[in-house]
Amino acid sequence: MCRIGAIKSKKPVYPSMALRLMLPQQEGHDNSGFAMVMQDLAGVFSLYKDKPLLSMACTKQGARLVEDYMAAQNFIKMAEWLPVPNKQKGLDIQAMPYYIFRNYDYPEHIEDKERRETLLLDTRLELRKILTESKQGYIYSFWPDVLTLKEIGDPRDIATYFRLWDDTGVLLSKNIIVQCRQNTNYKIVRYAAHPFFLQGYTLCANGENTFYTKNKEFQKNLHRGYIGFESDSQNFLYTLHYVLHELKWSIPYYKHVITPLPFAEIAERPDRDILLSIRQSLAHLEINGPNTIIAGLPDGRMMTCCDSKKLRPVVVGGDDTTIAISSEVCGINEILPDRNMEKDIYPNEREVVVINNDLEVIRWKQ
Amino acid sequence: METVKTQDIAVNDLMWKIDYNAERCTMCGSCVASCTFKAIKVEVQRKSITLSQANKPEPVHQQCAIPVIKQVASIENACRGCGMCERVCPNNAIRAVRNPDNRRNLLSRDNGPIKRGGRTNLNAQRTLDKIIVGRISQMTDPSLDSQRHTFDIRSPLGRILSPKELPMQIENGKLVMTKKTPPVRWIYPLIFSDMSIGALSTRAWEAVAMATAYLNERCGLPVRMSSGEGGMPVKLMESDYLKYFIIQIASGHFGWNRIIKAMPRMKTDPAGVLIKIGQGAKPGDGGLLQAEKVAPHVQAIRGVPKATLSSPPNHQGLYSIEESVQKMHLSLNAAFGFRVPVAIKCAASSTSVSVYNNLLRDPYKICGGFFIDGIQGGTGAANEISLDHTGHPVVSKIRDCYNAAVEQGAQGQIPLYGGGGIGMTGNAAADAFKMICLGANGVFCGKILIQLLGCVGNEQGRCNACNTGKCPTGICTQNPRLVKRLDIDKGAQKIVDYVLAFDSELRKLMAPIGNSSLPVGRSDALVSTDKAIADKLGIQYVC
Numbered sequence: 001m002c003r004i005g006a007i008k009s010k011k012p013v014y015p016s017m018a019l020r021l022m023l024p025q026q027e028g029h030d031n032s033g034f035a036m037v038m039q040d041l042a043g044v045f046s047l048y049k050d051k052p053l054l055s056m057a058c059t060k061q062g063a064r065l066v067e068d069y070m071a072a073q074n075f076i077k078m079a080e081w082l083p084v085p086n087k088q089k090g091l092d093i094q095a096m097p098y099y100i101f102r103n104y105d106y107p108e109h110i111e112d113k114e115r116r117e118t119l120l121l122d123t124r125l126e127l128r129k130i131l132t133e134s135k136q137g138y139i140y141s142f143w144p145d146v147l148t149l150k151e152i153g154d155p156r157d158i159a160t161y162f163r164l165w166d167d168t169g170v171l172l173s174k175n176i177i178v179q180c181r182q183n184t185n186y187k188i189v190r191y192a193a194h195p196f197f198l199q200g201y202t203l204c205a206n207g208e209n210t211f212y213t214k215n216k217e218f219q220k221n222l223h224r225g226y227i228g229f230e231s232d233s234q235n236f237l238y239t240l241h242y243v244l245h246e247l248k249w250s251i252p253y254y255k256h257v258i259t260p261l262p263f264a265e266i267a268e269r270p271d272r273d274i275l276l277s278i279r280q281s282l283a284h285l286e287i288n289g290p291n292t293i294i295a296g297l298p299d300g301r302m303m304t305c306c307d308s309k310k311l312r313p314v315v316v317g318g319d320d321t322t323i324a325i326s327s328e329v330c331g332i333n334e335i336l337p338d339r340n341m342e343k344d345i346y347p348n349e350r351e352v353v354v355i356n357n358d359l360e361v362i363r364w365k366q
Numbered sequence: 367m368e369t370v371k372t373q374d375i376a377v378n379d380l381m382w383k384i385d386y387n388a389e390r391c392t393m394c395g396s397c398v399a400s401c402t403f404k405a406i407k408v409e410v411q412r413k414s415i416t417l418s419q420a421n422k423p424e425p426v427h428q429q430c431a432i433p434v435i436k437q438v439a440s441i442e443n444a445c446r447g448c449g450m451c452e453r454v455c456p457n458n459a460i461r462a463v464r465n466p467d468n469r470r471n472l473l474s475r476d477n478g479p480i481k482r483g484g485r486t487n488l489n490a491q492r493t494l495d496k497i498i499v500g501r502i503s504q505m506t507d508p509s510l511d512s513q514r515h516t517f518d519i520r521s522p523l524g525r526i527l528s529p530k531e532l533p534m535q536i537e538n539g540k541l542v543m544t545k546k547t548p549p550v551r552w553i554y555p556l557i558f559s560d561m562s563i564g565a566l567s568t569r570a571w572e573a574v575a576m577a578t579a580y581l582n583e584r585c586g587l588p589v590r591m592s593s594g595e596g597g598m599p600v601k602l603m604e605s606d607y608l609k610y611f612i613i614q615i616a617s618g619h620f621g622w623n624r625i626i627k628a629m630p631r632m633k634t635d636p637a638g639v640l641i642k643i644g645q646g647a648k649p650g651d652g653g654l655l656q657a658e659k660v661a662p663h664v665q666a667i668r669g670v671p672k673a674t675l676s677s678p679p680n681h682q683g684l685y686s687i688e689e690s691v692q693k694m695h696l697s698l699n700a701a702f703g704f705r706v707p708v709a710i711k712c713a714a715s716s717t718s719v720s721v722y723n724n725l726l727r728d729p730y731k732i733c734g735g736f737f738i739d740g741i742q743g744g745t746g747a748a749n750e751i752s753l754d755h756t757g758h759p760v761v762s763k764i765r766d767c768y769n770a771a772v773e774q775g776a777q778g779q780i781p782l783y784g785g786g787g788i789g790m791t792g793n794a795a796a797d798a799f800k801m802i803c804l805g806a807n808g809v810f811c812g813k814i815l816i817q818l819l820g821c822v823g824n825e826q827g828r829c830n831a832c833n834t835g836k837c838p839t840g841i842c843t844q845n846p847r848l849v850k851r852l853d854i855d856k857g858a859q860k861i862v863d864y865v866l867a868f869d870s871e872l873r874k875l876m877a878p879i880g881n882s883s884l885p886v887g888r889s890d891a892l893v894s895t896d897k898a899i900a901d902k903l904g905i906q907y908v909c
Contacts, residue, residue: 207507208503208506208507208880210503210507210879210880210881210885210888211881211885211888212890213887213888213889213890214885214886214887214888217772217777217887218772218775218777220775221772221773221774221775222775242529246530247529247530248536249534249536249541250536250539250540250541252539253541260883262516262518263518263520263552271540271541273543274534274540274541274542274543276550276552277527277532277534277543277547278532278541280522280526280527280550280778281526281527281528281529281531281532281778282529283522283526283778283886284777284778284886284887286883288880288881288882288883288885289507289880289881290507290508290880308882309510309515309882311507311508
C-alpha cells in the first residue's frame with residue numbers, strides 16, 4: 001500500500017517537511033521513489049505566480065526539443081530554477097541528466113481563462129509527446145504556481161540530491177501533496193508515480209482500483225487530457241477533473257460518482273433522482289476497490305475521502321497554521337507533534353473532508 | 367427366408383430404443399399410461415418357455431401367450447427419451463436408451479421439415495466454460511467476504527443518458543433536474559425470459575410468475591419476467607404485480623388486443639416493454655404455435671381461432687432501423703406515457719453491432735435495452751433446420767457490442783442483456799457473471815426455468831417435443847390431463863430456491879475480485895484457457 005500525504009499551511013513550508021511526514025510511514029516497497037506537487041509557491045517562483053511553470057526531467061537533447069517547441073509557440077521564458085544536484089556517491093537515485101523548472105509568459109495576451117487552460121494542457125500534451133517519442137524525458141506539469149518533482153530511488157537520497165534537506169528558501173509552498181513510492185505493481189515508470197496533475201487538479205490515491213479497465217475505457221473518450229493510464233490511480237484524477245472541471249458539479253458529487261450509495265440507500269434520499277441519474281450515467285467511473293484519495297483543487301483547497309468499505313486508512317490533523325493529511329498518523333506526529341490529537345479526524349467510508357484556504361476543515365457524509 | 371422390408375420403419379431406426387426387461391415387469395401398465403407419445407404399447411407375445419415350478423427339477427416346456435411392453439415402430443410415435451416410463455416403473459423394468467445408429471434424420475421428412483422444440487443440438491459448445499474468473503484479489507487488494515459484505519446486485523433497464531446530456535444544473539451547490547429523463551428501472555440482472563402462455567401451459571407460466579412475485583415480495587430480489595408473445599391474464603394486468611412484468615410485443619402482436627384494453631385499468635406500470643424482433647433459437651423465423659397447443663383459453667387470450675399460429679418472421683411495416691425506432695419504440699413509449707422503458711430483443715447475428723450502433727446513435731434516445739439472444743436459446747417450436755443451422759453464439763456478440771459502445775464512449779447507455787444458453791449446464795450464476803464481465807448488464811434465461819419446473823429436455827436430442835402438445839411434464843402443453851402432472855407450487859419453489867442460490871453464487875464470484883457492485887465490462891477479471899477465445903474476447907490467455 002502506498003502511503004500518501006499532504007500538507008496545507010498558512011505559511012509556506014519546505015519540501016523537507018513533506019519528507020518528514022512520509023518517512024516514518026515507510027513499510028516494504030514504500031520509499032522506492034519520491035513525488036510531490038507543490039502549489040501556491042513561495043521562494044524563487046513567488047514573483048511569477050500567474051505565469052505557467054514547466055516541471056520536467058530530461059536529457060540535454062530533450063531540453064533542446066522543449067526549448068525549440070516553446071520558442072516556436074512564442075512562449076517567453078521568465079524565471080528558471082535548475083537544481084544543482086549534490087552528486088555524492090552512494091545515493092540511491094536514478095537521476096535524469098536535467099531537471100528544469102521554468103516559468104513562461106503566455107505567447108499572447110489571453111484573457112479568457114478557458115482558453116488559457118486549453119493552451120496549457122495542449123502544450124503539455126504536445127511536449128509529452130515530443131519527449132516520449134524521442135525518449136528524451138518527462139514532463140509532469142505546466143501550470144501557474146504548480147511545481148512537480150518526481151524521481152525513482154530512496155526519498156532521503158533524492159532529497160539529498162536535490163538539496164531539499166537544506167531548506168534554502170528556493171522551494172517553498174503553502175500546499176504540498178506527496179508520495180514516496182514507485183508503482184511497484186507494474187513497470188517502473190516515472191509517469192506512474194502519483195501525485196498526478198491535470199489543469200490545476202492534483203491527486204494521490206493509494207490502493208487498488210479494481211474498476212481500472214472500466215474507468216480507463218470510459219475515460220479515454222471523455223477528454224483528450226485523459227491519457228497515460230500508467231497507474232490505476234490516474235483514474236481518480238481524471239474523474240475528479242471530469243466531475244468538477246468538465247461537468248462543473250460540486251465536490252459532494254465526486255464522492256457520489258466514485259463510491260455511489262447502495263440503491264437501497266439512494267431510494268431513501270430526497271435527492272434520489274439526481275443520485276440515481278449520476279449512478280446510471282457515470283457507472284463506469286465508479287471505483288470499487290480499496291483506496292484513499294488526497295486531492296488538491298485549482299483554488300488551493302484540499303480534500304480527502306476513502307473507498308466505500310473503508311479498506312484504506314487516512315487521518316487529518318493539524319493546528320491553526322498547518323494541517324496535514326496522511327495515510328498514517330505517525331507521519332503527522334512527526335511534523336506536528338504539539339497539535340491537539342483529540343481533534344484528529346479519521347474519515348469514515350462515506351465522509352468527505354475538505355480543507356479550505358483559511359484552514360477550516362469542512363466535513364460531511366455523502 | 368422371410369422377405370425383409372427395408373423401407374418399413376423399424377425400432378432400430380429411431381433415436382431412442384426401449385430397453386425392456388419382461389422378467390421384471392409386473393404388467394402394471396404405468397409406463398404405457400405415462401407415455402404421452404404413445405411410443406410403447408402392450409402386446410401379446412407368443413413365447414416358448416421351459417419352467418420348473420416344483421421343489422426338484424421338473425422342467426416343462428410350454429408355448430404361451432404373454433403380455434409384454436413393446437416399442438411402437440413409427441416416426442410419429444417415436445420414443446423421445448423423456449424417461450417417464452422409467453420414472454413410473456415400480457420395478458425398474460423399462461428405460462429408454464439412446465440409439466446412435468438411428469436413421470431419424472433420413473426418415474422424418476415425409477411431411478416436410480422436421481419440427482421440434484428445445485435448443486440447438488449441433489452447436490451446444492460451451493465458450494463460457496473455457497473462461498475462468500482469474501483475477502483474484504490477493505495481496506494488493508483484499509477479497510471481500512461474500513457473506514459479510516453487502517453487494518449491490520442491480521442492473522439498469524432503460525435508456526441512460528451520457529453525463530453531459532443529463533438535464534441538471536447546480537442551484538445553491540446542489541444539482542437539480544431541469545427536465546425529465548428517460549425511465550430507467552434498476553432490476554435484478556437475471557430476467558426470466560419470454561415464454562408465452564401458449565408455448566407454456568398456463569399453469570407452468572403461472573409457476574414462473576409466482577416465483578417472480580415471491581422473489582420480489584419476500585426475497586427482495588427485483589427479478590423481472592417477460593410475458594412472451596401471448597398476452598397476459600387480464601387479472602394480472604390489472605393487479606399491482608404488473609410492475610414485475612415486462613410485456614412483450616412480437617411480430618404476431620398476439621395478446622395485444624387485451625393488453626391495450628386493459629391499459630386504462632392498469633394500477634401500475636409494467637416493468638418494461640420488450641419488442642421481439644428475433645429469437646436466437648430460430649433467427650429470421652417467426653414464432654410458431656402448433657394448432658395442437660391452441661387450446662380454448664389460448665384462443666381467448668390471443669383472440670384467435672384454433673389454428674397453427676405463425677408469427678411473421680418480421681414486423682410487418684418495419685423495413686428499417688429508423689422505422690423501428692420511430693414507429694415502434696416511439697409508439698410503445700408513448701402508449702405508457704414515456705414512463706416505461708422499451709427494449710428490443712434481437713437474435714444474435716453478424717449484424718448485431720450495426721443494429722446496436724444504430725440504436726445508440728438514435729436521436730430520440732428511446733431504446734431502453736438491447737437483448738441479444740444466442741443460438742443456444744430454447745424454443746417451444748421451430749424447424750429443426752433453423753434450430754441447428756442458423757444463429758450466432760451470444761458470448762462474443764455481447765463483447766463485440768460492448769466494445770463498439772466503448773469505442774464511442776457510449777458504454778452503458780443502452781443496457782445489454784445476453785441470453786441463449788445461459789445456464790445450459792445448470793450453472794447460470796457463473797455464466798451470468800462472465801457475461802457481465804464481458805460487458806452485459808445482465809442476462810435472461812428461459813430454458814433453465816422450465817428445466818427447474820421439471821422439463822427433461824436437453825441438447826442431446828432428449829425429448830425436445832415442446833411443439834407437439836404432448837409435453838410429458840405438463841409444461842409445454844395445453845392438455846389439461848398432462849398439465850396436472852405439474853405441481854406449480856413446487857415448481858415455483860424450485861425456481862425461487864435456484865435464484866436464491868444464484869444470488870449467493872454471484873456474490874461468491876464478486877467477492878474474490880473485490881467488487882461489491884456488478885463488474886460490468888470488467889474483462890480484466892477473466893482469463894481463458896483457449897487462445898482463440900482469449901484473442902477474440904480480448905482477455906488474457908492462460909495455461
